[in-house]
Amino acid sequence: MDLPRGLGSVRAWAGVILVTVLALVLRVYHLGSIHDLIFDETYYVKDGWTLIHNGVEMNWPDKPDPAFTSGDVNSYEDSGEYVVHPPIGKWVIGLGMLILGGDSSWGWRLSVAVLGSLSVLMCTLITRRLFRSTGIGLIAGLLLAVDGLHLVMSRTSLLDLVLMFFALAAFGALLIDRDRFREKLARHAAAAVVRGETLPLLGYRAGFRPWRLSAGILLGLACSVKWSGIYFLAIFGIMTVLWDWWARRRVGERRWMVNGLFRDAVPAFVAMVGGALLTYLVSWTGWFASDKGYMRNWAEENGHPDGNPVVNALRSLLHYHSEAYDFHIHLDSPHPYQANPLGWLLQIRPTNFYYRSYDYGQMGCQVEKCASQVFSVGNPLIWWLGALSIVVVIVVGVWKRDGRAWAALAGIVAGYLPWLMYLDRTIFTFYSVVYEPWLIMCLAYALGLLVGPPGADRERKLAGTLLCGSLLTLIVLISAFFWPIWTGQVIDVRQWEWRMWLPSWT
Secondary structure, three states, rough: OOOOOOOOHHHHHHHHHHHHHHHHHHHOOOOOOOOOOOOOOHHHHHHHHHHHHOOOEEEEEEEEHHHHOOOOOOOOOOEOOOOOOOHHHHHHHHHHHHHHHHOOOHHHHHHHHHHHHHHHHHHEEEEEEHHHOOHHHHHHHHHHHHHHHHHHOOOOOOOHHHHHHHHHHHHHHHHHHHHHHHHHHHHHHHHHHHHHOHHHOOOOOOOOOOOHHHHHHHHHHHHHHOHHHHEEEEEEHHHHHHHHHHHHOOOOOOOOHHHHHHHHHHHHHHHHHHHHHEEEEEEEEHHHHOEEEEEEEEHHHHOOOOOOOHHHHHHHHHHHHHHHHHHHHHOOOOOOOOOOHHHOOOOOOOEEEEEEEEOOOOOHOOEEEEEEEEOOOOOOOHHHHHHHHHHHHHHHHHOOOOOHHHHHHHHHHOOHHHHHOOHHHOOOHHHHHHHHHHHHHHHHHHHHHHHOOOOOOHHHHOOOOOOHHHHHHHHHHHHHHHHHOOOOOOEHHHHHHHHOOHHHHO
């Protein structure tokens, strides 16, 4: 993501770098200190390891984790494993192990930690570009850097942060595409006026739009991590077309809707949906090339022994997807940390990833009882204020017809609202990391409104700045307080209890 124009001051650059470095340090500090596969790392780390060596996920013998964590990383079987998520997220995890080895707990988590740190940088720059405010951008970056949910997900090799990374990058690409389209449209309109042409009859042709195609590829990668990426493809596709229609309307095109439909919407569909679909198919290259992938030869074994190899491969992949879809929609096995989506925004039931208890003398415990936990709970103040800021942003979007507000809400619509259709499924609060950057954008925007616009009264601006600064200071202090249970530190069990703010957290 390129830095927006106007972000040229030394202080602004320093702020962006400082926030990014802070995010990186928090995400890699003692990253490999827990040499256990925590929560769903038991699936994705081993899948990543076999993917980089075989091109597909492989089966493992019963209870393989003790052997794997002790260094026996090649005890997998010679047959493909049935998995229900596409491969890209596991390829990403596997890259870290390709660098540091499958027996390294740093290697298990390195790739996701890097993407988590980069997503803080992207959120800072994207928020700045969206709201045209360096201050709001830096606030967003700081909030994301110190939030516990994002921090834990950056330090754990699960798929959801990887999905978020690609969706956020696609959003940034569409923002750049929007700005470049508007600049070219404005120049075209000005040139038409100079030539004496009638402005309302303009029918600007944008031509090839590489950033929109890039967004399609990135959204294809998001779908190749988890199928829920398709919601981002749909919502962002609508968003980018609405941006084009609004730009055409503002320059005075009489047929702005028709022009936008045929010259913007149709090409956008081809670039984004076509690019995403092609990317998704390419992500399965390892499975296509393998003879060990699960259901790889299903078509040949079920009525098409002499069929075209390419067609048979697609038939087999389609059947595989049908089986995986059936698994997802019927996933209702009870889990102690499953959480209703209605409580996600308030972090009512976060997910415990790892917990160990120790007696005096064990693992450096200096009291009677100690606890070590990795708890994927967000900073409560960030999430509670973030939930309130969504209401504020909706009101501002309606009252002031502020398109920036609706853009900030787009990621929440794509990443959160679809889960309200699956209230009876076994799902978890940590899925919220996928839409968290847009929640942060809403909160940063609301804090920017609190400070006031550039021309606001001096006393009003001073009061708003002090209040905003106080809230940010309190947020950072709360993050410092929760740091031990985000990173598995060994602490007095009474201190652990102090951090269980809600009964539903235990």
